[in-house]
Amino acid sequence: MNYNIAVIPGDGIGPEIVTEAKKVLDKIGSTYGHTFHYTEVLMGGCSIDATGVPLTEEALATAKASDSVLLGAVGGNVGQSNWYQLPPNKRPEAGLLQIRKGLNLFANIRPAVLFDELKGACPLKEEITDGGFDFVVMRELTGGLYFGDRKTYEENGVTTAMDTLTYNENEIRRIAKWGFDIARKRNKKVCSVDKANVLDSSRLWRKVVKEVAADYPDVELSDMLVDNCAMQLVKDPKQFDVILTENMFGDILSDEASMVTGSIGMLASASLGDTKLGLYEPSHGSAPDIAGQNKANPIATILSAAMMLRYSFDLEKEADAIEEAVKAVLKEGYRTIDIMSEGKKKVGTIEMGDLICSHIVK
Ligand code: NAD
Helix, strand or coil: CCEEEEEEECCCCHHHHHHHHHHHHHHHHHCCCCCEEEEEECCHHHHHHHEEEEEEEEHHHHHHHHHHEEEEECCCCCCCCCCHHHHHCCCCHHHHHHHHCCCCCCEEEEEEEECHHHHCCCCHHHHCCCCEEEEEEEEEEECHHHHCHHHHEEEEEEEEEECCCCCCCCHHHHHHHHHHHHHHHCCCCEEEEEEECHHHHHHHHHHHHHHCCCCCCCEEEEEEEEHHHHHHHHHCCHHHCCECCCCCHHHHHHHHHHHCCCHHHHHHHHHEECCEEEEEEEECCCHHCCCCCCCCHHHHHHHHHHHHHHHHCCHHHHHHHHCCCCCCCCHHCEEEHHHHHCCEEECCCHHHHHHHHHCCCC
C-alpha cells in the first residue's frame, strides 16, 4: 500500500528524531511491501523564521490532505530565543494548538509502557512493576472545564472566579467509540474514569459510555472514580488497558501515568479525530539543550510512528514489528544518554535508529 505522511520536523531535536522515525518507517516499507511518501511541513520556530507565523494556511492544508501527520517537536529555549518576544498566539507552540484545532483532533492517547529492561527508572516498588505494564490513557481534548465559560468577578466586594464544565452526549460518544476501538486492538478492557458521585457531567459521561459499550460486547467495561484511579495507577498499574476519561482528569492522569514509566524520551502519543487521520508525536518537547548533538532519544518518535501504523493505517503486524525491535535493542543493552545506566552501551540518536531498523523482521 501507499501512504502519504505529512512530516513536521519542527525545532530543536525535532529534525533529528523525525529522521530516525522515517528511517524505521522506510525499513517497515521495504520489509512489508509498503511505500511511505513524505511531505515536509513547516511548523513552529522554523516556520516563524521562514514565513512570520508558526503555521501557515498552506502548511495546514498539506497536513489535512495527508493520510496522517508525524511531528517531532516545536519550540526553542524560552529564556533566550527571539520567538518568545512575540505575542503568545505567534509563538512556536501556537502552531500546535492551530494544527490540533485545524485537524479537529478531539482524542489524545498516551501509552504508558514500562519496558522490563528500563524498570530501574520507574519510581514504583519492584513487586508492583515486575513484568512491566502497558496501558493507554485516552483523554478528551476539546471539551470540559478547559473550554467552558469562565469569569472572575466581584460579588459584595469579594473576588470570585468561576469555570464551567460542560459535555454533551455527542462529544462523549465520539471519544468513547475511539476508546472501544482502541481497546479492541489491545487487551479489550476499557476503564472509564469520572466523578459520577458528584458531577452531572460525569453521570452523563458514564451513561453514554455504557450505551457505546453495548456495541462492543467483546470489550469489558468498568467504571472508576478519578480519585481512586489516581491511587490505582501507583498501586496496581497492571490492571489497566485503556483508561477513558474527560479532559482535565486525563490531563492529570496521563502525567501521572508517564511519571511511573520513567523516561520522557520513551513516551509516544497520538491525537485522533473523526477520521483515520491522526497527529503522532513524542510527549517530550524540542530539548534545545541537546539539539544537533546526536544525543536525543528517538524512541518516543519511533513508537509514535508505530501508533500511526496501528491506529491510522490498521497495520498491526508492522506496528508490532517496531515495538518488538525497540524491546530487542533495549534488551541488548543499548541506551541513549537519557536512559543510560551502569554497564549499558551508550549510543547516539542515529545509532539508535539504525539498531532499531536492524531488528525489524517480518
Ligand atoms: P523538553 O521535553 O524539551 O526537555 C526537558 C528535558 O528532557 C531536557 O533536559 C531535555 O534535554 C530532555 N529530553 C527531552 N526529550 C528528550 C529526548 N528525546 N532524548 C533525550 N532527552 C530528552 O521540555 P522543555 O525543556 O520544558 O521545553 C523545551 C521546548 O520544547 C520549549 O520551547 C517548549 O515550549 C517546547 N515543547 C514542545 C512540545 C511539543 O512540541 N509538543 C512539548 C513540550 C515542550
